[in-house]
Amino acid sequence: MEYHTAKSIVVVVLLLVSLAVFGLRVYRLLGANLRRGQPNPPFGSWGERLWGVIKFVGGQWRLFRFPAPGIAHFIIFWGFLALVLTILQAIIEGLVAFSNPEFVLPVVGSFGPLALLQDLFATLVVVAVVYALHLRLIVRRQRFEGSHKAQAVMVLLFILAIVVSLQVIAGIRIEAGEDTLAVWRPIATAVGALFAGLSASAMEVIEETAYWTHLAVVLAFLTELPGGKHFHVVTSIPAVLLRNLDPPGRLPPAPEFDGEVGVSSIEQYRRRQMLDFYTCTECGRCQEVCPAHASGLPLSPKLLMMNLRDNLIQSGEARRDERRDGAVLEKELVGDVISDEVLWACVTCFACDQECPLFIEHVTPIVDMRRHLVMEGRMDGMLQEAMANLGRYGNSFGQSERSRAKWTRVIDGKVKDARREPVEYLWFVGDYASYNSAITDVTRTTAEVFRHAELDFGLMFDAERNAGNDVRRVGEEGLFEMLTEANTVALEKCEFQTIVTTDPHTYNVLKIEYPPEVIGQRSVLHYSELLDQMLSDGRLQLRRGLGYRVTYHDPCYLGRYNGVYDAPRRIIEATGCDLIEMPRSGDRALCCGAGGGRIWMEEGETGERPAIMRVKEAAALAGVDTLVVTCPKDLVMFRDAAKSSGYADRLAVRDLIELVAEAL
Amino acid sequence: MNIVVPVKLVPDLVEDLEIDESGITLDTSWLRLILNEVDEHALEQALLLKEAHGGTASVISLDGEGVDDVLFSSAAKGVDHLIKLTGLEFGDDLNNHAVARLYGAIVERLEPELVLIGVQAHNDLDGSLGPLLAEYVGMPYVGYVSGITVTDGKCRVLKEYPGGLIAEMDVVLPAVLGVQAAEAPPRYVAISRIRQAMKTVSLDEQAAADPDSGGGPTIDSMFKPETGERATMIAGDEEEVAAKIVDLLGELGKV
Structure with missing residues (x-):
């Protein structure tokens, strides 16, 4: 079989498998799991909500409260969007390799300014990712304590691999004289120059290796996405869109189930709150500003969110397959998953809610669980x-x-x-x-x-x-x-x-x-x-x-x-x-x-x-x-x-x- | 195991107590009643035993301002049977002898295995209620109890003595126990549970018999504590008072 035909088949298979895995995971998290939650009150104010998505997702507004990491995230976010087309190009290129190995996306694939933008963003993303790695691995800010470090580093390396492989592919094509937009890609040109002097076949091997690396990492990222904090890539838009627009000083009405006030199991949260649990990026801004955490009390708003998320996912899994992990279902949300001490530590100062770039509410779910503690009479003398x-x-x-x-x-x-x-x-x-x-x-x-x-x-x-x-x-x-x-x-x-x-x-x-x-x-x-x-x-x-x-x-x-x-x-x-x-x-x-x-x-x-x-x-x-x-x-x-x-x-x-x- | 907890409401000391014009009783116009503090412990201990061994818990109270709240909140905590004696009220001219007789009649009818009662109250002028009640119903009495274990119809109690001594003794049931402290602090009951109880639980109101205060002392006069001649009252704020006490202790050669 010819290489290009094989390439197409492998790309099709990989793509279908990854999309299936991604789809199933997303369905379980957002379909099956969210259905277990309570209905949301009516939303309304759609204009304000949409503007929020533009400002806080598109504009990343709240992230800049921590300026340097905020800028780095902004670059990665927008870089990712700018490079989506490039990634799409790579995937389609593989899909149609059997008939047209030189496929180029119509219009966008031949639009010079976009090429320049992508070239610049690719470089900025590399800088931002290196800075983010520096924050995680060398500075090790207190706010990351308790976050999934390996996962965070892995995804940063994924991004690095995606962007670097992309530039290698582009560079080699420029070096081989195959890119009509070469003048628009100065950085890729410089990358390509590194390979100058190599034989055409060697360059081809490098290009194809870069291609497969690129594709593999993109698809690995896709399947990994719903598995942890990076799921916020998917959930942040609905989370910000459906955020609570009431004044912060107004707690929602107390939930009540069979005369019992408060929340005592994860299913008693509303679906929008569950979306919050998934949306936590473990960035720890909340933890950094939390006075209870700073004074050594066991509360971290971030860990609270992570524990709620884990309980939501694990109890969903356990329910799906009762032979597996039935112990999860026996754990009490209030007491085992979230301890009484954690709940009583909160001063309701609102610093965490205010700092969260994605409008996750911490105080409300805490008060909901406190209500259950009060019903049970679990409080200090x-x-x-x-x-x-x-x-x-x-x-x-x-x-x-x-x-x-x-x-x-x-x-x-x-x-x-x-x-x-x-x-x-x-x-x-x-x-x-x-x-x-x-x-x-x-x-x-x-x-x-x-x-x-x-x-x-x-x-x-x-x-x-x-x-x-x-x-x-x-x-x-x-x-x-x-x-x-x-x-x-x-x-x-x-x-x-x-x-x-x-x-x-x-x-x-x-x-x-x-x-x-x-x-x-x-x-x-x-x-x-x-x-x-x-x-x-x-x-x-x-x-x-x-x-x-x-x-x-x-x-x-x-x-x-x-x-x-x-x-x-x-x-x-x-x-x-x-x-x-x-x-x-x-x-x-x-x-x-x-x-x-x-x-x-x-x-x-x-x-x-x-x-x-x-x-x-x-x-x-x-x-x-x-x-x-x-x-x-x-x-x-x-x-x-x-x-x-x-x-x-x-x-x-x-x-x-x-x-x-x-x-x- | 069936347990009865007879409770008493006593004057709440957050208000200043005033003596009535008659000079032999408190002025009830400013009086406000509160559940006797150790009765809360008796109630808690009853609930703990009920939770451990099953059975029922009943509370008996005379009528009075705030009694319904006390009864409904005990129901919200897990008490099954709320008995209110009507026709007489706390604050009426009733001594413990009279209350013990009234409660005794109910206790005899209920035939409980255990009667748990607060060991004392700050307005016990004629002895505490527990022993009087035990006498009228013909049951043994142990006071200052801080632990109760029930096995096979037998009861072992911890009784506290002054100086930190604790005795362990077996008591034949049925018995009246004067509780000093429950094995766990009295539980908190959420207001919404009390409100629920108000809607769903009914009070068993029973007309009180004619009271008989016989056997108690007669009060000739009541007065507020008087400053003794040798006592010095130190005025001023905390800092000043503390400073003067330090000076005085110094003068007396104690420090």
């Missing part, structure tokens, strides 16, 4: 006590609701009771600001500033309950509903135009998660937003310039969750302080470690706590002696951290309102 207190007294401190407004007793004049008389601003004080004796001074200062600005405000006194933000994130959905109902009844009795609160957690839940009919058209403001408004419309005037050098910590539920970054900074500026930003500021701010109910839990075995890391980060700024916060929990966490780490002398932790009061 401190958290249990906090929940019991919240259920009984409406606050985590276990104090009577009658003493909620005790802090008002020592301020001059009466504070209005919004249940009895109309007020313009209803101040929803929150638990910490009401009950924590270490910070009620700050609460009083807030009242004084409000008074000074002649703000018409009132409280709900003993009718206020914990707003429930963190109760919901602990997974105690029933308690969250109970608190919401109690607050709703109280709010309905009050006449007001705006709710103001000093607590970002309260702010988030009232603004984003409370039933829309409760708040209606009225706005919910964080006090920093209110002060900012009052400064700009002149209701509040600051007379003294303080001249401190300060830094500012963005609370998770104010910044990342609700995008309020500028108002507190404008106020700091208005007090005449010099604001020096920490390395991690704005949406990169490190959580204090209190969120998601962590403030109520036992700390467990940890390394350096996030609050201490943060205090050190602030103290390391030259000349900065004040850390300004806008969240009562931050005040508690950072003051404590400053004391316990010995920074209290060098770094004062102050609430924004204290600066404002001083500058009046």
Whole structure:
């Protein structure tokens, strides 16, 4: 048989086998497995979704938050697209070798500028792949810990082999004078020059070897693709297209199965969430920014995703063939696959979700599993006590609701009771600001500033309950509903135009998660937003310039969750302080470690706590002696951290309102 | 194994206690009731035994503010039978003798193998409920129990003594055990489970008999703790108080 005929037959066989393997694997993962999941809620907003695909898949927008690796990935992604036609050329060339060994794709195969683009991209891809290998093998960033290194390296080498073999083929053809577009391929020309002087038959052998290498690696890559993290090549488009467009501060409704709230097996996740599990590329950006992971707790958002994905795949396999690996089915999702400790470690700071280039949600599946833990009563003693207190007294401190407004007793004049008389601003004080004796001074200062600005405000006194933000994130959905109902009844009795609160957690839940009919058209403001408004419309005037050098910590539920970054900074500026930003500021701010109910839990075995890391980060700024916060929990966490780490002398932790009061 | 847990609601100490004008009882207008803390342990121990050996668990309570919540949350935890005595309430002028007689009548009807009861309550003015109940129903009583093992209808208990001593003793059933601590901390029950129980479980309401307080002491007067003449009250915040205590200890030559 003639070589070219044999070539065609082998290419046909290889192609069919690879496509069959690829098709079967994709069917099992995306067809059979996803069917096991729960239906998705209706999607809608297709314009926004499509634009997201263009921006975040095409434009790779979020990847650039890690600039150098982001650029490398961008090059590989676009290089791959630019070279798809070349790869297609190679495959068809083999298919039709028996009749036309010199086949060239019509139009694109003879379009010079495209040839130039491919030539340049091929080179850039080689550089990017070498850089990626350098990151994986030599720099070995912490974020890759736990990722499949061998697989990652193998695929990088695949890409390298595909591109190099392509350039060798192109180079030899140029050298042999067979390429009419030679002038458009300067790099391939240079590669071809390496083979100058070889005999025609030697060049042919090299060319054919390169061809078979190219084809084999392309097809190997194709069959390997659904086997691991590189499946994101397939799933990223639907994952980004179908991403959650709700505000991040709104958890989806709690899943419920036969009266059991929460998720206790992988099939109880929605299909779109399952798509997330497949889409994880193990890049570890989430792990790098996770405060729980940084403090040595067992949570890594990346490993969580990988474990969920593995469980989804393995349980699917086990179900298909019960003789095989039946043990997988006996493992409990919550407890065996994902441990209780991992779930309780999360501070729900949203840094992971925000960092994920492909919009994978971590916080939501964690809360879903926590809900199951709560149903089972699996929580530590401190958290249990906090929940019991919240259920009984409406606050985590276990104090009577009658003493909620005790802090008002020592301020001059009466504070209005919004249940009895109309007020313009209803101040929803929150638990910490009401009950924590270490910070009620700050609460009083807030009242004084409000008074000074002649703000018409009132409280709900003993009718206020914990707003429930963190109760919901602990997974105690029933308690969250109970608190919401109690607050709703109280709010309905009050006449007001705006709710103001000093607590970002309260702010988030009232603004984003409370039933829309409760708040209606009225706005919910964080006090920093209110002060900012009052400064700009002149209701509040600051007379003294303080001249401190300060830094500012963005609370998770104010910044990342609700995008309020500028108002507190404008106020700091208005007090005449010099604001020096920490390395991690704005949406990169490190959580204090209190969120998601962590403030109520036992700390467990940890390394350096996030609050201490943060205090050190602030103290390391030259000349900065004040850390300004806008969240009562931050005040508690950072003051404590400053004391316990010995920074209290060098770094004062102050609430924004204290600066404002001083500058009046 | 059938277990009965008679529970008691006591004044919640998060509120300041006020003495009634009569001077012999607490002012109930500000009073708020909470399940006696060790009763939670008795309940937990009952659930642990039920889970290990099968059978049923029943809870008995007098009526009162918050009693329904207590009963439904025990149902959500796994209690089968919720008995509420109506017509009388915690906070009424009932001493433990009276409560023990009321509960005793129910216990006799239920014929349980075990009665688990919190070993004490902070408002026990006339002795704790357990021994009184045991006396009225004619069962043996062991108090300060922190472990219960049941085998073949026999029961071995761990009883705590002051100073960290622990005795192991066999008890003939049926018996009343005053539980000091359950073998596991009382479990948390999710609010949604309690809400479910409210919808699906019914309370067995039984009219309470006429109370008989006989045998208990008579209270002549009640008063708040008075500052002794030799006591010094130290005022100030934590830091100041701590500093003064250090000074005082120094003066007294203790440090």
